[in-house]
Amino acid sequence: MTGYGVTPLPGLPARVTICEVGPRDGLQNEAALLPVEVKAEFVERLVDAGHSVVETTSFVHPKWVPQLADAEQLLQRLTLADGVRYPVLVPNERGLDRALALGVRDIAVFASATETFARRNLNRTVDESLAMFAPVVERGRREDLRVRAYLSMCFGDPWEGEVPVAQVVGVAQRLMAMGCTELSLGDTIGVATPGRVTALLDTLTAAGIATADLAVHFHDTYGQALANTLAALQRGVTTVDASAGGLGGCPYAKSATGNLATEDLLWQLAGLGIETGVDLGRLVETSVWMAERLGRPSPSRTVTALAGTIKGENQ
Structure with missing residues (x-):
């Protein structure tokens, strides 16, 4: 939909999977409490719009x-579509029980790389939180579930500062084990910048964690999310988390602004000739619709740029 030309760059993947986190990670940090029917429609x-992975909610x-x-x-x-994954966040075995009862x-x-954030977010040390997750992961795998691990604070922590790569x-x-x-x-x-992203990915690869098993989840506090994503793609990452309209942040880290907007990511990927299967125009319509229900404009630059054009086409 860019209409301004496609020019690939060498060394990038032909296709990227977008893990759409708007319904969970996005809405959990919004002040508005939306009706369940609005969330279902979202x-x-x-x-x-073409998403194949939509993180739906949290237990x-x-x-x-x-x-x-x-x-x-x-x-x-929800009416579940064939070929679409609807992951949910579970904090413990009780959350897993609830998820399994619904056929998830x-x-x-959701783990932390730093002690301070682990205590503030999970009320546990890093070791204690990993011990809590271990039976959840083991049981989930025994039930043949996909089990994603979020690792937060990979580059910086508002209380501890720069986070060492080795940490x-x-x-x-430990999570992958x-x-x-x-x-x-x-x-x-x-707070990440492209060089730091590359350094972490290279070190993880050297430590035996396959790039195919990695995803990246960038926030745009300092306007670096797209640059960091490109650096990750250049290192072979093919799964990128993003939030429709740039919804969300982090309720436990007050300096965190919104997630990378899915529309901004799609504009970049389309211009690079990278396939995603997601229709940018339909997604912009959805983000405009959601912004109206939240009572504020979308922070996504691409939504802002295209919303008027799409509205005009539909009139």
């Missing part, structure tokens, strides 16, 4: 994430 619109206790207190009701309302086939756990790699190795099928590297407060 997920279905994302699938209609975290409602006290901590009230925006997602309706997880069961949402999953019960993709789960995720991140150590936790990453548990049996996780994918590891998403999170720049939770958006």
Whole structure:
């Protein structure tokens, strides 16, 4: 849909899978408590736009994430499309019980590379949190589930500062040794730059973690998310987390602004000739629709640039 030419760069993948995190990671940090029917329509619109992976909700206790207190009701309302994955976040075995009861086939756990964030987010040390996840991962794999691990604070922590690469790699190795099928590297407060991304990916590869098992999850606090994504693609990463309209941030790290906007990512990938299967125009329509329900404009530059054009075409 760019209309301004496609020029590939050498060394990039032909196709990228976008893990759309708007319904979970995006909405959990919005002040508005949306009705479950709006959330269900949001997920279905994302699938209609061509997404093959849509992170749908979280089974975290409602006290901590009230925006997602309706997880069961949402999953019960959804009409699941063939060939689409609908992962959910589970914090512990109780969360896994809830997910399995609803037939969920993709789960995720959320770990931290730093002690301070682990204590603030999970009320546990890094070791204690990994011990909590171990039976979840083991049982999930026994049930033949896909188990994604999010690893937050991979580049910087608002309390601890720069996070050493070796520290991140150590936790990453422990998560993969548990049996996780994918590891998403999170720049939770958006401080990474391309050289640091490359250094971490190279070190993980040298430590025996296959690039095919990695995803990247960048926040755009300092405007670096797209540059960091390109650096990751150049190192062979083919799964990128993004949030429709740039929704979200992190409720436990106040300096974190929104996730990389899916539309901004799609504009870049389309211009590079990289396939995703996602229709940019339909996704922009969805983000405009969601922004109206949240009562604020989308922070995505691509949504802002294209929203008027798409509205005019539909009139």
